[in-house]
Amino acid sequence: MKKIFFYLIVIVFYQCQAQKKTTHTNSPMNIIDSSFEKLNINNSTLLKTKKRYGTTEPPKYIVNLNETLQSGALIETYGLLDSYYDQWITPSQGWFKYYKEFYSDGNIKLKRIYNKTSDGNYGFLYEFDKQGKLVKTTNFEKDWKTFxxxxxxxxxxxxxxxxxxxxxxxxxxxxxxxxxxxxxxxxxxxxxxxxxxxxxxxxxxxxxxxxxxxxxxxxxxxxxxxxxxxxxxxxxxxxxxxxxxxxxxxx
Incomplete structure (x- = not known):
């Protein structure tokens, strides 16, 4: 009987820990992480939007693509070819959207989140070098107590x-x-x-x-x-x- 009671306590303890972990993991801010990403800059759909930017010589070109996924998420990709790309991803649900910048070869440069409803810093800002190595993490939550x-x-x-x-x-x-x-x-x-x-x-x-x-x-x-x-x-x-x-x- 004592063994059964002990195992019940252990099970309840781990269930509680799992619930805590799930709650933290599913935080509305945890929609990005520090993993490496690469934008497909040779995407034919993206390249179809290519047009000349300005009148300087040699000529410069931009791409600007807006897509809506089946989930309802809106993806806005803009780029100045041979220079940089940036991308806004706005999920149809949730309080946050996320922003990414890429180097000219498509390697991730930085990513972070923004509150859909107001200005301010939230979550984490991840910054990468040209090889895609994470070089800096800024935690905007470290001085805030309430989730x-x-x-x-x-x-x-x-x-x-x-x-x-x-x-x-x-x-x-x-x-x-x-x-x-x-x-x-x-x-x-x-x-x-x-x-x-x-x-x-x-x-x-x-x-x-x-x-x-x-x-x-x-x-x-x-x-x-x-x-x-x-x-x-x-x-x-x-x-x-x-x-x-x-x-x-x-x-």
Whole structure:
């Protein structure tokens, strides 16, 4: 009986560890790694977009290809031949898109991620030499305590509380910054060091056509202390449609 009890404890322990590992591995930021990559610069579809760039001699040429995969991901590849290439990959789901730069031969130069909904540094930046060797890693998360998944959990709770019909899940369909229109419902997450204190912000937007100009958008802003992961302030207000989200003590 003691042996059975012991094995049950061991099984539960390893299941918990596996769950922790899975949660960490599936973090919304872990969509790139430090592995070597090479862009196929001889891709016939890419080369079909080749056109002259400028009027200087000898002539220079660029390529510019936009593709949509079956998954819904958008891939934008741009290159100045014999110089460099860059690539934006925007998955149809999730909070992050990723950016890559390549040397003239297609070897990876750098890669990193960006928040779809706002500016700022997130995740890791990997930089490579011309031979494809990793030479530098910048960890933008090292000074932040609260995981992004913790913030999306708070966003989900408040979306329900304030009746915002937006997807806040880690793998949700998220409205990108370029498509955040005042008359639409959307959510954004951003973070900053404000007065020596690291803070996260969640902003919800909803348009109201019928309201006066100074109350065209309904906004909810949740402010979160990065150290504790707790909400420290909540703002619910109406505003002009072309204004930035309020933060803390703004009027």
């Amino acid at each position: 992004f998944t913790g913030i999306t959990g708070i966003a989900n709770k408040n979306a329900k509380k304030f009746n915002y019909k937006v997807d806040t899940s880690d793998d949700g369909v998220i409205t990108s910054k370029d498509n955040q229109q005042w008359d639409k419902e959307y959510v954004k997450i951003w973070r900053k060091d404000q007065g020596g204190k690291k803070l996260w912000f969640i902003g919800f937007n909803k348009g109201h056509y019928e309201n006066s100009d100074d109350k065209k958008v309904e906004r909810v802003v949740i402010v979160i202390d990065d150290v504790t992961g707790k909400e420290i302030k909540k703002l619910h207000y109406f505003d002009w449609y072309n204004r930035n989200f309020k933060e803390l003590d703004e009027n």
